[in-house]
Amino acid sequence: MSPAPVPEPKIETSPSPESFTEVALLRPKLSVVIPLFNESGSLGELHARLAAVLARVAIDSHEIVFVDDGSRDSTYSEAAALCERDPAVRAIRFARNFGKEAAMAAGLRAATGDVVVLMDGDLQHPPELIPEMLERWRQGAKMVTAVRRSRETDPWLRRQLSRGFYGLFKRVSEVALAEGGGDFRLFDRAVVRAINSLPERTRFMKGITSWVGFRQEEIAFEPAERAAGASAWSLLRLLRYAIDGLSAFSTLPLRVWSLVGIGMAALSSTYGAWLVIRTIIWGIDVPGYASVMVATLFLSGIQLISLGVLGEYVGRIFTEVKGRPLYLVAEQAGFPEEER
Ligand code: UDP
Ligand code: MG
Secondary structure, three states, rough: OOOOOOOOOOOOOOOOOHHHHHHHHHOOEEEEEEEEOOHHHHHHHHHHHHHHHHOOOOOEEEEEEEEEEOOOOOOOHHHHHHHHHOOOOEEEOOOOOOHHHHHHHHHHHHOOOOEEOOOOOOOOHHHHHHHHHHHHHOOOOOEEEEEEEEOOOOHHHHHHHHHHHHHHHHHHHHOOOOOOOEEEEEEEHHHHHHHHHHOOOOHHHHHHHHHOOOOOEEEEOOOOOOOOOOOOOHHHHHHHHHHHHHHOOOOOHHHHHHHHHHHHHHHHHHHHHHHHHHHHHHOOOOOOOHHHHHHHHHHHHHHHHHHHHHHHHHHHHHHHHOOOOOEEEEEOOOOOHHHH
């Protein structure tokens, strides 16, 4: 005789991950999330190629979520026009440019699929890779990252800097980043739920995806040239992004200053002792201007740097404490009525 079944505690209304996997193994619902910033030049081709790919994969249904990150061209009106023609298309328009991280966050929150693919809107991420990513997911991967085989489409300086960044990140932070892993990824619903539950405002998706864990796999791909328009990432913006990423996943920049301080203190006291001894043995000699200047300037330089680093972190604490929303939606189109 089997005991009466104990009712499962109900935490959320969506099905549990297990039943998701079972349903999904057969025919998942697939969402494609695409952040857009001034991408009107590639939107038409992007949609056509996506539709062609999605028509031949074994899925239950699909949706394409365009998030227009405050474009200044006709990106949103074109996306809204696509909503009219294709019932699977949804479009969200931000009130201004909130940045790609915010756009990705909004898209992941709006997506309803059992599987969510995140990709760029400039056709550098070929949609034709989606079937292979889906296959990996069917075999059990919870996250599939498309890693660029080469960075030939990037300028030389940018390639060097990004290699330096990945090297530094690996050494100082708590999570490891997939080198060359851009934001072309497939997520299982369980991962999307985990990412959506993170409240932080300074977001760094590459770090977040590796922080949440789950079974991750990589596949290689060759990025294409941008279909149209120009990259919105200047070197300065990339540098800011790198600092955001490092400070979000490492406190080493904060802690390293105590070590530097101890080192400097040891050095200066040795030097001080030497000065005292020298004065006792050889008497007072006036020329000392150079050493005093060097020590003063060097130490004040170090102090300014450490203050700056403190400032970076305090600034981020400030952003988090203000608790402002990550983005504001101005309008949206293509969503089922009840969600409005
Ligand atoms: N993007 C965005 N908001 C921004 C900048 C970029 O949503 O402020 C989008 C852009 O439309 C594209 C993706 O992020 O879909 C990648 O941008 P981009 O191609 O400029 O970056 P890169 O490929 O040079 O790293
Ligand atoms: Mg690009």
